[in-house]
Amino acid sequence: MSTPAITKAYPIADTATMLRRNLRHALRYPGLSLGAVGMPVVMLLLFGVVFGKTFSTGLGGGADFEYIDFLTPGILLMSIASGIMSPAVGAATDMTEGIVARFRTMAIFRPAVLAGHVLGNAILTVVSLALVVGFAVLIGFRPNASPVDWLLASGLLVALTIALTWFGVALGLVSKTAEGASNIVLPISLLLPLLSTTFIPLSAMPSGIRWFAEYQPFTPIIETLRHLLLNTPVEDGNGWLAIAWCLAIGVVGYFWAQKSYNKGTAA
Structure with missing residues (x-):
């Protein structure tokens, strides 16, 4: 019996199926998802509450300076970065346990497998970001952003989530084991x-660390978020630089992931 032809309706339907698969895996094995929320919350408590006054004094903040306001945009980015471990491990597991070979025998839109990992993690990350923002507000975070600023900040966070997730999936696909995938993403997360x-x-x-921090991708994104949420000063072009980094990471991650996936399924 011949394999049924793939129609134009398959890409959306197959991607939705893979998305449901990954969401069910997340519910069945919640440890990685909870860890992505737990670490930022611990950081907020530790640095925002326990050491907040010490940091505020050390940074020379005035009476109107609240360290929790300064800290929260960076913690939101950390939430996104720590969340890429789950799709990286998931992609590595799919490649090493033979499920992809089984998918190849079925009439499945090939990119749907990776798209399911990316969309599933994007949904979970958005939920975790909302929880982190809510917790930050409970312990003193007071943004003064307008509705338009919130919309722009949310768009930037979603763009970074999708970009980093594609990059994390690519790293997972080149890992030989799920354990290796969990380690290879640590520099990013x-x-x-x-x-x-x-x-x-x-x-x-210090000068050496300052040079690295200034020219790595996360700093302009954090500073843009601070500007949008808190109306802090920002260098000219920082917003465009943040968008450019998101696009660059996403494009590299997408094509690297597709190339590694196609190479692995052809083996």
């Missing part, structure tokens, strides 16, 4: 957020 302006401004950093 942990190191880059720490060596950015998440916790302190560029002016307070």
